[in-house]
Amino acid sequence: MSRYSSTSRGNPKGIENPHPIWRGIGFLIILIVPVLSYAASQVSMPYLIRQRWVPKELLGTPKLPEWLDFAPVLVDILEVIFVRKGMYATILVTFLYIVIIGGIISILYAVLYRLFGPKKYGPLDAPPPKVKIKKYKR
Numbered sequence: 001m002s003r004y005s006s007t008s009r010g011n012p013k014g015i016e017n018p019h020p021i022w023r024g025i026g027f028l029i030i031l032i033v034p035v036l037s038y039a040a041s042q043v044s045m046p047y048l049i050r051q052r053w054v055p056k057e058l059l060g061t062p063k064l065p066e067w068l069d070f071a072p073v074l075v076d077i078l079e080v081i082f083v084r085k086g087m088y089a090t091i092l093v094t095f096l097y098i099v100i101i102g103g104i105i106s107i108l109y110a111v112l113y114r115l116f117g118p119k120k121y122g123p124l125d126a127p128p129p130k131v132k133i134k135k136y137k138r
Helices: 020-052 066-070 072-082 087-114
Strands: none
Touching: 020 087, 066 072
């Protein structure tokens, strides 16, 4: 047995693991936010084009580079994705929605974790020092 290893297994006495619901928040942020953002960009794109908030340079059809011809299967897949007009604008608005929705969910997560999360100090932590500071007088 080495000098720094512990013989105890598992959690020390009194330490709690976080509730499994907090793993669901990570799932929400990683998988559902991009899908929701893409759907929101599809819905809002006609409005953004009507209001002329999207530059016309982003409304063209993307072209695949010439060096990609060595992989015909990949070219076929990418052509199906990029055949839509205005794909650059859709991707840009999707990333904007990802930042906004991800930020809102992160703030809500932080508030809920602060309210319902584990205690600030566990049973193995030292209590905060109780020091009285006297006002300095000359």
